[in-house]
Amino acid sequence: MRLREAKRDLYRRLSKEEGHRSRAYYKLSQINSKALFMRRGQAIIDFGAAPGGWLEAASELVGARGMVIGVDIDPITPVGRNVRTLVGDVRESDLGERVIRVLGRRADVVLSDISQKIIGIWEIDHSVQIDMTLAVIGMLPEILETGGVFLAKAFDGPRLNELRGTLREMFKMVKIIKPPASRQASSEVYFLNIGYQI
Ligand SMILES: C[S@@+](CC[C@H](N)C(=O)[O-])C[C@H]1O[C@@H](n2cnc3c(N)ncnc32)[C@H](O)[C@@H]1O
Known part of the structure; x- marks a missing residue:
């Protein structure tokens, strides 16, 4: 088995063993353990949240005094007392x-792990996913606190630079x-954007 396949199996197995809803739980936990942008008491919005791996991770990190809202086109089964969900x-x-x-109130952190059903034509899948990420960015003035953090999935491709340019105009740091x-x-890939400046 190649290293890549072994790694994929590792997170799938871990997710089952530890009772998480998806392997995505580990992606958010790993990003946060490097950047430490999610903390106790925060208000967090998570777009493209089903089946809820990120909601589990965010719920643990914000604790009982925090609040997480998960949004998806599909319904999400309840996660915890500090998590609400919307279709x-x-x-x-x-x-x-x-x-x-x-x-x-506005959120301290907005997350987006949105991806549509992939059709297998790379340019189209890439472009549709970037459009959905831009739709989330369009909501930020209404939903994100000044100084807040935005973490967003994006599919690599020709429009990645367009997305990076848009984010650089809105945040102090884009990684x-x-x-x-x-x-x-x-x-x-994931864009971690810190210090919302609008
Ligand atoms: C990779 S999954 C997210 C996994 C999730 N972060 C987790 O931890 O379990 C991508 C999600 O994006 C959702 N999605 C796709 N298009 C959407 C849209 N237009 N609006 C809201 N959610 C959408 C899908 O239904 C799917 O649940």
């Missing part, structure tokens, strides 16, 4: 308003991260 499409114009109504739990063969 919604990031392309809906009133989604930001709906989320803020539930949270009662691309590939956590060990993300398969090397996958074109996904």
